[in-house]
Amino acid sequence: MAGALRRRARSITVQFVFAAFLSQLLLTVGILLFVQHKTERALQSYQREWVEELSGDLIESYRRGGLSMLKESVDSRAAARRGNLAILLLIGPDGSRIAGNLDSWPLPLPAETPWRKLTLSQADGRPEHIVARATLLPDGSRLMTGRIIETELDPGRIREAAFAAAVGLGALLGLIGALILGRILSARIGDIVDTTVAIRRGALSSRIAVNGSGDxxxxxxxxxxxxxxxxxxxxxxxxxxxxxxxxxxxxxxxxxxxxxxxxxxxxxxxxxxxxxxxxxxxxxxxxxxxxxxxxxxxxxAGMGREQLVDTDIAAMLHDLAEIYGPLAEEDGFVLAVDAPSGPKVALNPQLVGQAIGNLIENALHYAEGGTRIVLSAKANRDHVTLSVADNGPGIPTDRREEALRRFGRLDPARTESGSGLGLSLVAAVATLHGGTIRLDDARPGLSVLMSLRR
Incomplete structure (x- = not known):
C-alpha cells in the first residue's frame, strides 16, 4: 500500500494536479486577503469620517452656544433610538458627567486624541467594540464622540465566516479544475501510450492524433x-x-x-x-x-488478419493432437490436450495451427529425455493463452531471449537440422492476433505460451 502511494506521488499527473490545486488555492486566499484588507481599510475610513463629522457638528454647537447648547446637542443625539450607533459623553471641567449615553469616561481614552479603538463592557457583560475621538474644550470640559463598530451582526465574525466559506469554495473549485486539467493531461498522454502499445503489437500505421494547436x-x-x-x-x-x-x-x-x-x-x-x-x-x-x-x-505485414474466423480452440488442439500424435509416439512421447470446451476466438486457424505445429515439432526435436507433451488453453475476458509444454531439459532462463531471436539457435541445437525460425513464426502469429509469446518453466521442461487477444 505504501509503495503504491509512493508511486502515485511520483506520477507527473498527480504532481500536476497537486500543483494546479495549490496554486489555485493560494491565488484564492491571496485575492480574499487583498479584498478583506481593502474592505477593512474602507470601513475604517468610513467610520473615521463618520465620527469626525459627528464631532465637528457638536463642537460647532459649543462654539455657537457654549456648554449649554453642546449639552442639548449631545442629549439629542444620545436620545435617538432607531439605528443609533453613536457613543457620546460630555464631562465637565470638574470631571462630573454632564450628558451622553455613557456613565463614565473610559480609562484607556486620553483627554484628547483624534482616533482610538476601545472595548467597553455592556450591562450584560458582553464586550462592545467602538472607535472614538476625544476633544478637550477650552473651558476644560471633555467631549467623547464614538461609533459602535460591532453590533449583534458582528461584522468581524461575518467577514471571518465569509472568508472561510470563500476559501472552502475556492479549494473545491480549484480541486475540480485541477482534476479536469489532470484528466486532459492524462488523455493526451494516454493517446500517446495507446499509440505506442498499438505499434508494439504490430499496428505500425497507428499515429498520434494532433489537433493543430501547436502546443x-x-x-x-x-x-x-x-x-x-x-x-x-x-x-x-x-x-x-x-x-x-x-x-x-x-x-x-x-x-x-x-x-x-x-x-x-x-x-x-x-x-x-x-x-x-x-x-x-x-x-x-x-x-x-x-x-x-x-x-x-x-x-x-498483417497479411492473414482478414482471414480471422471464430474458431473452437479445444477442437483445434484436439485436431493437432491427432495429426502429430503418431509422430510423437514414434519419438517416445505422449501428446495430451488440456483445453476446456466452449471458448471460441477470432483467429486465423491456418497460421495459429502452423505456429502450434512448430512448437510441437520443437518439443519433439529438442526435449531429449522427455516423455510427455501437453497442449493447453486458458481463457480470460481479454485473452486466450495457448501453450505447448514438455518435460524435457528445457532452456536456461538466461538463454530464453536468445532462443526467441530470428535465426536464433542455441549451441546444442546447431548440430540439428532446422532454421531457427520456428519461434519467430510463433511470435509473428501472436503479434498478428494482438498477443505475445513467452517462454516459461514447466517444472521440469519448457512451456511456450502464446497469448492471443479475444
Missing part, C-alpha cells in the same frame, strides 16, 4: 509521428527486400532440388546416390527456411 503535446506527437513514418518506411523496405530475396531464392533452389533428384535417379553409384540424397535434404531444408521467412514477413 507541446502537438509538437511531441508530430515528432513521434515523423519518427514512426521513417521506421515504417525502413521496415517496409526491409520487408520488401526480405520477401524479394526469399521469393527469388525459391526458384533456383527448387530447380537445384529438381536437378539433384534427376541426378540421383540416373546414377547407380551408391555413394553418389547417398550424397545426392543428402544434398536433396539440405535443399528441402533451405526451401522450408525460405518459405518460413516469407510467411513471417507476410504475417508481420
Amino acid at each position: 507541446a503535446f502537438d509538437e511531441l506527437g508530430a515528432a513521434i509521428n515523423a519518427m514512426l513514418d521513417q521506421i515504417e518506411r525502413l521496415m517496409a523496405e526491409l520487408r520488401l527486400m526480405t520477401d524479394g530475396l526469399a521469393h527469388d531464392f525459391r526458384s533456383p533452389v527448387t530447380r537445384l532440388k529438381s536437378v539433384i533428384e534427376r541426378a540421383a535417379a540416373a546414377t547407380d553409384d551408391e555413394r553418389a546416390g547417398a550424397a545426392l540424397e543428402s544434398a536433396g535434404r539440405e535443399a528441402d531444408t533451405l526451401l522450408a527456411m525460405l518459405s518460413t521467412a516469407l510467411l513471417i514477413s507476410r504475417t508481420e
Whole structure:
C-alpha cells in the first residue's frame, strides 16, 4: 500500500494536479486577503469620517452656544433610538458627567486624541467594540464622540465566516479544475501510450492524433509521428527486400532440388546416390527456411488478419493432437490436450495451427529425455493463452531471449537440422492476433505460451 502511494506521488499527473490545486488555492486566499484588507481599510475610513463629522457638528454647537447648547446637542443625539450607533459623553471641567449615553469616561481614552479603538463592557457583560475621538474644550470640559463598530451582526465574525466559506469554495473549485486539467493531461498522454502499445503489437500505421494547436503535446506527437513514418518506411523496405530475396531464392533452389533428384535417379553409384540424397535434404531444408521467412514477413505485414474466423480452440488442439500424435509416439512421447470446451476466438486457424505445429515439432526435436507433451488453453475476458509444454531439459532462463531471436539457435541445437525460425513464426502469429509469446518453466521442461487477444 505504501509503495503504491509512493508511486502515485511520483506520477507527473498527480504532481500536476497537486500543483494546479495549490496554486489555485493560494491565488484564492491571496485575492480574499487583498479584498478583506481593502474592505477593512474602507470601513475604517468610513467610520473615521463618520465620527469626525459627528464631532465637528457638536463642537460647532459649543462654539455657537457654549456648554449649554453642546449639552442639548449631545442629549439629542444620545436620545435617538432607531439605528443609533453613536457613543457620546460630555464631562465637565470638574470631571462630573454632564450628558451622553455613557456613565463614565473610559480609562484607556486620553483627554484628547483624534482616533482610538476601545472595548467597553455592556450591562450584560458582553464586550462592545467602538472607535472614538476625544476633544478637550477650552473651558476644560471633555467631549467623547464614538461609533459602535460591532453590533449583534458582528461584522468581524461575518467577514471571518465569509472568508472561510470563500476559501472552502475556492479549494473545491480549484480541486475540480485541477482534476479536469489532470484528466486532459492524462488523455493526451494516454493517446500517446495507446499509440505506442498499438505499434508494439504490430499496428505500425497507428499515429498520434494532433489537433493543430501547436502546443507541446502537438509538437511531441508530430515528432513521434515523423519518427514512426521513417521506421515504417525502413521496415517496409526491409520487408520488401526480405520477401524479394526469399521469393527469388525459391526458384533456383527448387530447380537445384529438381536437378539433384534427376541426378540421383540416373546414377547407380551408391555413394553418389547417398550424397545426392543428402544434398536433396539440405535443399528441402533451405526451401522450408525460405518459405518460413516469407510467411513471417507476410504475417508481420498483417497479411492473414482478414482471414480471422471464430474458431473452437479445444477442437483445434484436439485436431493437432491427432495429426502429430503418431509422430510423437514414434519419438517416445505422449501428446495430451488440456483445453476446456466452449471458448471460441477470432483467429486465423491456418497460421495459429502452423505456429502450434512448430512448437510441437520443437518439443519433439529438442526435449531429449522427455516423455510427455501437453497442449493447453486458458481463457480470460481479454485473452486466450495457448501453450505447448514438455518435460524435457528445457532452456536456461538466461538463454530464453536468445532462443526467441530470428535465426536464433542455441549451441546444442546447431548440430540439428532446422532454421531457427520456428519461434519467430510463433511470435509473428501472436503479434498478428494482438498477443505475445513467452517462454516459461514447466517444472521440469519448457512451456511456450502464446497469448492471443479475444
